Amino acid sequence: MKIMMGALAAGAGFGAATSLINALSSPYGELGAPLRGTIWAGAAKVLSLLVDAGWSWAALAVAVGWLAGTPVRGALAGALALIAATGAYYVTDAFASGAESEMVRWGVAAVPLGLALGAVGAAIRRPGLIGLLAALTVPVGAAVQMVVLPPQPHPTLTPTIVLAEVIVWTGAVLTAGWVVHRFWAARRAAVAG
Template identity: 65%
Template structure:
């Protein structure tokens, strides 16, 4: 199945990239230390705060699920993508950051949440309220995470990278919600005209 290969590749690429960006943003990692104090370290920090967040991993599963034809296929590809992302993240971490354990726990979570989020992604194609709710999942989840667990260190919540990352997430969440609502209202208006 081509969709499964896409989910596997997207997941592995995302997981490896997230781990690599985390290492580049850390002054304690071998590959991040030479960048300390440069503009590249700041850019890597912002990317790290964006990519290593729950909402972005959820968005991966929803996005690959949206390419599926059915919710069942979406559930499968969503789970595959998050398990691949988790495996690639830990494999890359073992090479660039001397990562610890936790692979099994996160793979189980990837299976559970990936299947639900992938099915949600497949449902974004539906018309009506079901499609609207599915399309709002990532924007609302991202906004909720900004309120409950915003990116950035707790001791320096207003550091420039944290402020920029939060701004990007809030803007992207607002644009995503606006797009979902616009699509819903357009469908509703065209449905009324057809009657």
């Protein structure tokens, strides 16, 4: 029960924070206008590009699934986290920027995606190839999203977009490298033992 409550809390916190960061990153909104022209506006834009991306929402579900431990609990925790994140995002959006809601559509999508990604998170604990593939899900997903749908809300590259892309690529490469290293170290230890 604690794990599921934690997944709900993590999801709600992530969704609300994402919405607030988006509101702060917009120089045209009430929250973002005072930051216009400051270093904080650039920081908010970079954060917005990082947390309002599909791979980061997937990482939320994978992380709570990993914390849950078993495939069933992981799947449930992943779904709960994404449902809570979606609800909190759109409720906060309504207050922070008066944006229209797509909560029902994304809430429905959160169920199968959360179940699958939460189960993947739980599978990270498994030894061998299954654990390796599960652990590579988020970094490979981030890299694929960078190729297929990079964070470029403007037709021209800006320093904030370039910085966000560098952060995502660096994180994806370092994480994938660590995962592969961990896999080979465990394999060597099993052969030696």
